[in-house]
Amino acid sequence: MLPLDSDPIVAIATAPGRGGIGVVRVSFGRAGEAAAHASMQALCGQVLAPRHASYVPFVDAAGEVLDRGIALYFPAPHSYTGEHVLELQGHGGPVVLQLVLQRCLEAGRTFNLRLAEPGEFTRRAFLNDKLDLAQAEAVADLIEASTEAAARSAGRSLDGAFSRDIHALVDDVVALRMLVEATLDFPEEEIDFLEAADARGKLAHIRTRLDYILGEARQGALLREGLSVVLAGQPNVGKSSLLNALAGAELAIVTPIAGTTRDKVTQTIQIEGIPLHVIDTAGLRETEDEVERIGIARTWSEIERADVVLHLLDARSGMTGEDVEIAGRFPSGVPVVRVLNKTDLTPIGPCVNRHASTAAETEVCEIRLSAKQSEGIELLRAELLRIAGWQAGTESVYLARERHLIALRAAQEHTALAQAHAQERAQSLDLFAEELRLAQEELNSITGEFTSDDLLGAIFSRFCIGK
Template structure:
């Protein structure tokens, strides 16, 4: 767990390795004006003007120049962490940055200056009310974004779009709670507060608004995490060819020899900005080859962890007895797309169809395509987007995490229970009020207004050092 004290902290804020510019960042802790002034004089030989870029020499204890660069001073509370912050921007060589860092620690010894832990700068920004928790998480998401769409969505979360929607929901829940509490406090009043204020309508509106937020959050989580897609099937049905067609590059070896792929080949691609982690696996069959057996065992391991299974078959043979046995082993409830490959060798062109199950429900999706000729690949891409729940043109999506989805689903469940109690009238008003309170707590946990220190430790420990 991260330290929560207010000692001055320092870290190299740029990525490891060589670069044109490297940054050493210092946050001087609460009431750290004296520390900031002493460090500026020790490191730069002068007091820096606030929010002004100064070209200075970074000096060691004896006055010798370690490097020259830009020094910036941000007095509290107008800084990233809300504390007095100094940034030294010099040359990006690892040796010179370490020399400057060691000089900072030496100069700040009297003030207990120490190395920052992962995420500690952003954690302090959260604790000092510069960012809420959802915004703080968006900092890490922006750094780690693997697609342009994910980066844009993380930027929206960092600007507070997600937090604003959550706070608007909380405000509506609080307003409804006040009505319910008023009815509980003054039961003898002739006026029915809940009916007069349309409490049922307000609750329905909150529920509807929460559902919209949840839809956007689901898509944001999808942009962040992506979808794990496993290519499975018998040997020589074209799994490697399909991987190459989806990726638009020759990533996997393709030969007519069955069993060419012995181990998984993974590649991340993008469809509409969504990362898809495509995994080509060894062909599933009975074999005496020990190496191939290991590959097949690993294939089933990947299938167990998948979000979607693409079950490849040869379009000329259709669903064989062996294919049926493979499909029977797929995990229950796992989305499966049956891909009939090599359709260019048949009389039927690329197409998509949905097989109706015996109970009348929509069954498995079946797509005919030719991976070798890249015919029908767009049909498969569209089906993967459908399974992911992606909706085109959602520019307002903000990046979300699994914990956000859990909290939103829990809040929705509490609102549903509140609606059930509301139908019972005065007999169940106390339970109505309690479910609203629990829904509010779940929503507050997203922005950090109701969050345990243990959760904070987990969240910020995953940040990079210097952020």
């Protein structure tokens, strides 16, 4: 059944700008087959054979040729949106594509054809059960992938790998709920449900599988979003040199003059396919220079938003009083790595040291390296991967979003509470059942079986027009 908002829609489905090929896509919605046939006749001069590529002219209302190209007709339900779809593949010039688009709107005036909103074609695919919500999001993630690893993981999600794991987990939760609620319905049965049905064992299996999926999703989210890494420290400790060494290019100006960097310099690099957004910042010190003070204020703003802070020190002097003051202002909860740079000027070469912090019950990682000589850079890269929780060789990850992680963590919390109620035996079976129901709702929200319209609007509004 078509959704109630299935107006006929049209859009240019290829990216803005010039290209060899441009695509105009029409999804006919509730206007149906009659409108599709009328449009084909008006635009191409003939009714096209389903799922066959036809080389035809695209004509205006007077019969003049606007362009020539390939026309494809996909009858419902065997199309991307699940509706009758027409695709016109012509030359990729902006003007000619606009002419074809306007001709489509003109020919579709009788059945109220309108321009599509961002993501509306994929939203139709979701509403018509061609894709679930996780797969629909993977379409946008595949388009936006910034690394090969991210593209491969988005492809796995689009193929349904993530959704299949979620559906299998939901099936296990439903099976356990059925056992629990059946026992609640027949309290006269004198059996120990938790023992006879192995409820604890089934719940333990669910929790183990949930932990595994969350781990995969965390790595997938890391591939999608990357880490924000801020280089911070006093002037002239080698922050710009380290940025250049990590990037493998001369991106930032390097001089022996303190305060050379007055504003942030951002570069995205890859380590094992993970995007790292490395931000070089102004040196932190007291200054009367108004421009430098603005740069320092921006440095602290970037530190507040960082996923990781690299606190650069001069290896010759180590942690000075000024560095202690700087470290004391770092936000709590953000991993900080002390990087002792310029080891080429000291007798001790590159290495990694870990020791307990005297200020808090946390481990401090110190990495000695020489950014100028590119020595010890691999030690820093390995530490960043460790902080990110990346595991080498994990080809099976699927690209995930923050909302997926939130739902999986909530499901974890509900199954943990269910386990606690299971330890209290029969008198808590109703609470056990309720926590399982809530866990199921969280998991269903990932694939869209339980999703608010507001969430759908937020998700699809971020898609590009024509997709």
